[in-house]
Structures are given as C-alpha cells and as structure tokens.
Amino acid sequence: MTQMPDHDWTRQLDNALPTANVPTLLMVLLHLTGDKRWLSKRYQCMHIRGIDDHDSGGLAPEVQQEIRSAAREAVLAWKAGTAAAVPDPGLDELVEMLRCSVGEEIPYTYGPMVGAWLGLDRDFRINQRDEYRVPDNFHVVIIGAGVAGLCASIRLRGAGIPHTVIEKNAEVGGTWYENRYPGAGVDTPNHIYSYSFANGDWTRYFALREEIQAYFVNVSHRFGVRPHVRFSTKVESAIYNEGSRDWTVRVSDANGNADVLRANVVISAVGLLNVPKMPDIPGLGTFTGPCFHSARWPEGLDVRGKRVAVIGNGASAMQIVPAIAPHVAQLTVFQRSKQWAAPFERFQKPVPTATRFLLKEVPYYQPWYRQRLAWIFNDRIHASLQIDPEWPHPERAINRRNDKHREFFTEYVKKQLGERQELLADVLPDYPPFGKRMLMDNGWFRTATRDNVRIVNNGIQKIDSNAVITADGQRFEADILVVCTGFDAVNLLSSFRLIGRGGRNVRDHWDANGAQAYLGVATPGFPNFFMLSGPNTALGHGGSVVALLETQVQYVMSLLKAALNENQAGFEIEVRQDVHDRYNQCVQDAHARMIWTHQGTSNWYRNGKGRIVAPTHSVMTTTGT
C-alpha cells in the first residue's frame, strides 16, 4: 500500500530542492523514472573549469527548475512506495549518465569504477558470508586499524573469515588518531573521503580531524570491528613458514609483553604516511623550547603569544600555519620550495541543513554527489598530468592545459596577496602545478600577508639553542619549533620485520630496487601477504584514498574467495615474478611520461634513486590502482 510522505518530510524536501546540486538531481531523476529524455541534449550539463561542485550544471534557469520540479514529483512518489524504475543501470549507461552530469567525455572503461562508487557493484557488498568456504582454523592477521585496516576487517567479517587486527594505538583511526595539530582536517571532500558502505552525515564539506576520527570510531562500532582488535599492540615481525604455508606474527603490547600469532594470510594496513621524517638539521635536538613533528603535536600546548617557527610548507604546515597565526606573537615559516594550493569555494564551509537532508534522505543523491566529486576532484585531472614532449615551455608547465592551470592558480595567488604583491616572489612556485601534491588553499596565501607572519626562503644551516640559523647567517629566534617535514613514504613497511620465502627480508630487495608490488598489493616471495596502501598506490593527482583502499581490499577479497573456494587444503597466493616485473615496468614507463618526473620537480613520491614508489600512474579502477 502506498503512503503519502508525512508533511514534515515534504516540507524539508521543498526547502532543500532549491539548494540541490542540479546535475546530481538529474541522476536521481534518471534512476527513479527511467526516462531517457533526461539524457537528451537539453539536459546535458556543461563542463566546468577548475574544481567546483557546479550546482547549476551550467543549465538555463528554466531547465534547472524543470529538473527540480520533476525530481520533486519522482522523489515523493518514491517516498510513497513507488520503486525506482532503474535501480541498477548497466555499466555503459552509468558512464553515459556521468557524462551528462559533468559535461565531459568519459571512457566506457570507467564504467566498473562508477558502479563501485555508486555501491552498485555486487562484489563490493559487505555481507557475502554464503560465498566463502572458510575451513576450520583459518585465520587472517591485519596489521593496523586505520582507514585501510577497518575496511579489511569489515569485509573479512562480512565473508565470515576469522581475523585479528593488531593496532599499535589505543584507538582506531590511524593517521586521524595520531595527527592532532591545530587545523587538522581533510583536504579531500568528505563525501568522497568516506566508505561507500557508510555514508557520513558530514557537518562540513571538508571535516576537521575530530569529526573524521569520530566517523571512523563510529564505523568500528557499527560494523563490529572492535572485538577483533588488539589495541596498544605492535607487530614486531611477520615470518613466512614455507612448510606449513602460514605466517608467524610476533607482537608486543604497551607493557612489553610478547605474543605469537599464527596466520594463513597477513594483510598489512600500516599506511603510507605515518612514520615521521625528521630533517637532518645540525643542532635540531638541542632546541631549547618544545620541538616536535607535526604528527606529534603535544596535548594542551599553548601557542598563544609565543614566537613559533615552522619548518616545511606541505599539507600539514598549510593547515597549521593559518590555524595558529592569529594567536601567536610571531610565526616564521621556513620553506624549501614553494607550494601550489587550489581554491575551493566550499573548503571551510558547513554543509547546510537542507543539503544534508538531500544527502541523507533522497535516494541516489549521495552516491551520485560522490561520483561527480570523484571525477571532478580526481580522475579527470589525470589526463592533464601527461608531459607533452612538443610543448615549448617545459620550464613552466608540462603541456598546454597544465600551463592554463598555472595561469589560473597564479592569478588566484595574486588576488589572495591583495596589497602585498611584493610577497609574490616568496610564495609563487617555480615548477608546474601538480608537480607536488596539489594542496587546498586553507588561507595560506592570505596568512602570508599578516604582519606577524614571515616566509623565509633561505635554507636552514643549523638550530642554535632557541634560534633557526639560515644559510646566509640570519638568526630567527623562536619559543616553539614545529617540524612539518612529512613522512617516510618511500621505505614502505619499515615499521616491522617482514620475512618471506627462503628467509628473505623485504628490505634487502626493496632497499636496493625501491618498493614494488603487483597492483600495489602483492610482491613475489611473500605468499599470502597483501599490502594496502602499497607501492604506487598513493593518489598524486588527488582523490579519495578511502575509495582507493576499498578497491584494494576488494581485490584481496577476490583472491581469497577464489583460493578458499578452489583449494580448501591450504593455498599459496603469490604473484608471478614475470607478471610483477611487467606490471612494474609499465608503471615506471607511465610515470616517466608524467609530471612527477618532470624537470625541476621534487616530491615525496621518489626514492633516492629517482624511482617513483608512492603514487599510482593510472586513474582509479576497481582492481586497486
């Protein structure tokens, strides 16, 4: 029996529709009505420059109104009990829908990823208990209960696979548990920085650390992860036993008590950016005041009225500096290279209540809002990061489009500096945009114009008791020294000993050649061992690491499903050396054509030998990279 939605719900819908993202609403309409008319030329949204939600879709006001009115009718009918006409379109159709909502050409090969983003890919379902034949005594150990480990645990639980999560901290959340500096928050929109199976009711488009950490803690309760976790316990080593085809995992807790676990499969979810990299600056250890890495911000530290020095200007510094500048007496930022940072109108804005209603209540709205963001913020940028060998100005850009980006961002920086144009030379990067991870402008350029802020471009010579001494001998006194020099992203898996087949230590191989893995997940000589956030899986061109991790976990699950269902007696899943080598050659060849290897760029993506070990070379696919 159909029921009319209650008056209050209808009122909230009516209140919310004028604020709706029209291209997203158009997709809702297609699902609910199945009417292909909505894909016709009249409703094709326009392509946008830059990164923006593009709420109007570039459509004429009367067309927007037509979409809103039709959506109102369709959503009310759905609420009253009418099923969606096309709940699960085919992959090609999904691509055509996405094209219509972003006004761009999108290859049909992107279809499976759209299906995954929208939660329509059956393989990504959480509950698949009936599909896995799990033998007695089968056990998996996951190392880490951060974003990746939580996802792996949820999927293993859904498959009925017994497992233990070893977490060194006292709580889940990984990077969000550890990074507590002022201003900490995402610089990826939260509606994509969240699991496809656990929509968040975000209060801000880019949430701050407390809200994000609360989300992951909530997910750990809601999806039953916590009983599997051994908190405050560290993995010391994982050693493969060839005879029994299993792993011995040695752990120790906060009191130094040791324990040994046996595991058929080990999944490393230790993350890429959590081993702080301290700079090798003479005298750093002798600084007289508080001196700490950004990821180790002391609880309760009072910066008010203090002279603060910050080393580095990456994503962490870019959040800390604007957050503390209004409160400190003097802020001195020592930057080695300058940083591009992109504007995004909604960066620090709250999500209006009306929009939260749409995201929470209207079917298909949040999934499509996510999918559009994923394309606009992430995958479409990839094509613009390919080096054009014919481009005549490689000193400033890698291709024409990249040069347009440079012009656009340069104008933006100038505007932010206002009357302080003399600072332009101090802050404007001299390498192409995206040569380092593109940051979100958190008020960085405006902050540089404050009277109590100075940007120092001279290299640091040494630290001398309470001062930073630059290469030209200048002395900058400070009460507090914040070291924002990033993380060791190239020595992957350095936090525990990993010994594979034949007693081989992963370090011996990787330290010589750089970390490598097939699809970032598996490496030869280490059977039944899988990595999340492994080599060449970071998103150098922006986007959501959460979604990426979901695809990696899905790949591991597909391997486990096949192995468990085919061979109950015990299995070894190991990537073939030739397949692994061919894949990695492709990865490096692709990187050689990309911006990360361009002249004049330096970033945390490369190891000491110049090999790109951190970011992926490709757009996201459902196989993990």
Ligand code: NAP
């Ligand atoms: P980072 O991006 O690696 O930045 C490190 C900074 O320290 C750079 O400015 C670097 O200069 C400088 N530096 C490094 N070694 C130095 C030395 N010896 N002397 C002087 N300066 C030195 O580190 P991060 O800011 O912690 O961010 C790391 C990554 O974490 C980000 O790329 C991002 O993926 C993630 N993150 C994300 C968020 C977020 O989502 N909101 C926030 C924080 C971090 P050069 O540029 O010259 O190397």
